[in-house]
Amino acid sequence: MTSPTTADTNSLWGRWCAVPLYLRILVALLIGVITGVILGERAAALELPAKLILRLLGALAPPLILIAVVHVLMTTEVAGRQASRLAFLLILNTTVAILIGLAVANVLKPGTWSQLEPPAPVEKSHAEKSPLELIADNVPRSLLGPLGDNQNIIGVIMIAIATGIVLRNVRQRTVNTVEDLVEIIYAVLLTMLNWIIQIVPVGVFAIVASVIGTQGFGPLWAMAAFILAVLVALLLQCCWYLARIQLFSWPRIPDVLHGMRDALVMAFSTSSSTITMPVTYQCLKDKVGVREKSASLGALVGANFNNDGTALYEAMSALFVAQLIGQDLTLWQQVLVVLTSIVASVGAAGIPEAGLVTMTLVFTAVGLPVHYIALLLTVDWFLDRCRTVVNVMGDVNVSCLLDGRTQETLEEKRALQMSLEKPTPDISPAGS
Numbered sequence: 403m404t405s406p407t408t409a410d411t412n413s414l415w416g417r418w419c420a421v422p423l424y425l426r427i428l429v430a431l432l433i434g435v436i437t438g439v440i441l442g443e444r445a446a447a448l449e450l451p452a453k454l455i456l457r458l459l460g461a462l463a464p465p466l467i468l469i470a471v472v473h474v475l476m477t478t479e480v481a482g483r484q485a486s487r488l489a490f491l492l493i494l495n496t497t498v499a500i501l502i503g504l505a506v507a508n509v510l511k512p513g514t515w516s517q518l519e520p521p522a523p524v525e526k527s528h529a530e531k532s533p534l535e536l537i538a539d540n541v542p543r544s545l546l547g548p549l550g551d552n553q554n555i556i557g558v559i560m561i562a563i564a565t566g567i568v569l570r571n572v573r574q575r576t577v578n579t580v581e582d583l584v585e586i587i588y589a590v591l592l593t594m595l596n597w598i599i600q601i602v603p604v605g606v607f608a609i610v611a612s613v614i615g616t617q618g619f620g621p622l623w624a625m626a627a628f629i630l631a632v633l634v635a636l637l638l639q640c641c642w643y644l645a646r647i648q649l650f651s652w653p654r655i656p657d658v659l660h661g662m663r664d665a666l667v668m669a670f671s672t673s674s675s676t677i678t679m680p681v682t683y684q685c686l687k688d689k690v691g692v693r694e695k696s697a698s699l700g701a702l703v704g705a706n707f708n709n710d711g712t713a714l715y716e717a718m719s720a721l722f723v724a725q726l727i728g729q730d731l732t733l734w735q736q737v738l739v740v741l742t743s744i745v746a747s748v749g750a751a752g753i754p755e756a757g758l759v760t761m762t763l764v765f766t767a768v769g770l771p772v773h774y775i776a777l778l779l780t781v782d783w784f785l786d787r788c789r790t791v792v793n794v795m796g797d798v799n800v801s802c803l804l805d806g807r808t809q810e811t812l813e814e815k816r817a818l819q820m821s822l823e824k825p826t827p828d829i830s831p832a833g834s
Contacts, residue, residue, distance in 0.1 A: 419600055424783030430603035431610055431780045435622075438614025445615025448608040452776040455605035458598050460762045460772055466591045473588050476581055484804070488699055491800050492707045493744070499639050499710035499792075500740045503717040506635040512627035513725020516620035568593045595759065602758070602779060609776035621726065625781050628722050632785050635714055636792050643799040651802040652809045653690055661689030662798055669794040673787045675709075682797055690798075692805040700801025710796045711789030713743040716764045723765070723774045735768045742767040758782065 418426075438445045507513075568590045577583050613621050644655050665682040669675060675682075679701060686697035717739050724731045731739070742764045758775065765772045 423599065423602070426603040427606050427779060427783050430607040434607040434610030435614050437607070437611040441611065441615050443616055445611045447612075448615075449612040449773065450608070452605040452609035452612070453773045455598065455601060456762065456772045456775055459595075459759065460766065462591065462595055462598065463759050463762045466595060466759060469584060469588045469591060473584050476584060484695075484699060487804065488704060488800065491803055492704055495643075495708065495710050495796050495799065496713050496744050497740070498642055499714040499796075500717045500743050502638050502642070503632075503635045503714035504721060504736055504739070506631050506638070507718045507721035507725075510627070510631045510634070511725055512631040513624060513722045515627040516624035516726065564594055564597075565590065599758075602776075605776045606779045609773065610780060613777060621777065622780070624726060625777075628718075628778075629781055629785065631722070632715060632718055633788065635718060636711060636788055639710060639714060639792055640795055643795050647799060647802045650807070651805055652807050653692065653802050653805075658690055658798060658802065661685055661691075662794075665794055665798075666791050669790045670787045673783075673790045675790050675793040675797070678790075678794055679797075682794055686798065686801050690802070691809065692801050693810045696801045696805035699804055700799075701797045704797055704800045708796045708800065709793055711792030712760065714792070715785060715789050716743045716761050719761055719775075719778055720764050720768060720770060723770055723778075724768075727771070727774070729770070731768060738767050739764055 437448070441448075571593075572586055572589060575582070575586060577586065610622075644658075647653060647658060648655055662682070662685050665678055665685045668681050669678045672678060683697050683701040686692050686701055687694055692700075720739050721731060721736070743760070758779070761775055761778075762772050765775065
């Protein structure tokens with residue numbers, strides 16, 4: 403099976419994947435609203451596809467985050483005092499981002515602008531379940547779960563088929579090192595994730611139709627409050643970055659914003675800090691003027707760990723959904739949100755729709771129903787772009803702070819240039 407990026411654009415799957423994801427989600431949202439209005443209470447049956455998609459995502463999330471973190475730690479080359487300082491700055495920024503998100507969500511309480519009925523568990527006998535429900539029951543909740551459950555043979559077959567299809571594309575690759583093995587596993591999981599992401603609009607349609615049909619338009623109005631709250635929190639996080647740049651580094655705020663405008667615009671338009679990474683590095687080095695090592699550590703190395711906007715969004719999403727369904731999160735549960743968001747954000751930069759993947763872990767950690775994540779996807783296409791800008795601003799913040807209070811001197815530049823131009827000594831054996 404071909405991936406969405408290489409799919410034949412003449413095929414139905416290829417034409418579907420060729421349409422931008424945010425546009426598909428918007429269309430799914432519109433069709434879901436219309437369907438919910440037409441079907442009314444009968445639309446409740448459409449909730450199952452959304453739950454099925456979110457279960458697939460939940461099964462994939464833990465191993466994907468595990469391999470992503472292992473991959474980043476194996477391939478990132480930084481050591482010494484700069485490494486400890488970089489780690490401190492990244493953890494500090496991520497922690498502050500999550501605390502800002504929780505504080506704004508607790509103050510503005512966007513989830514109280516409307517209410518959803520908390521999900522009531524309904525137990526059905528095997529005979530009462532529809533064929534689709536029976537299939538959904540066999541979809542594994544984790545990739546390794548069915549291997550220890552002799553009763554779920556269908557789940558094992560599902561995993562085997564998906565893995566076999568993906569491995570066909572990499573079966574000729576040679577595995578010489580542990581890093582090669584990790585990269586192959588990472589590529590396999592990312593391919594599976596890509597498949598699930600392509601059908602996310604179906605989940606958006608299903609959950610929107612179900613909510614509109616059974617509870618009206620109130621929950622969608624609450625999404626406006628959620629957007630406002632997230633934008634306020636992201637703005638406060640940017641203020642934190644700029645204040646620290648002003649106080650603890652030599653670049654001035656107007657120069658930083660002016661020099662980084664190309665990277666920030668690209669971050670918003672692509673919604674990918676990984677794609678923006680080379681532009682961020684170039685802007686930091688050539689337009690802001692920080693040292694090459696500082697730009698490299700902040701924009702290239704730090705970007706693999708720095709997902710402050712995503713962590714902030716996950717924390718706010720958990721609190722928002724809890725408020726929306728009338729479920730209070732205790733102080734300890736909010737602390738657990740902080741810890742889970744920090745851990746989940748490490749290595750998420752290279753994962754497509756990383757916020758969607760890691761959010762399932764955060765929701766599960768505090769006992770929130772993950773199928774409401776599909777409701778958040780109605781606005782995620784916009785907020786994803788906003789939080790990507792904040793992720794890039796975090797890279798800029800780290801680079802400036804690593805560069806210190808003094809600008810690179812002319813002597814430093816000359817010394818660096820001379821070291822780069824210095825010829826490599828001939829160490830070949832005599833007579834060769």
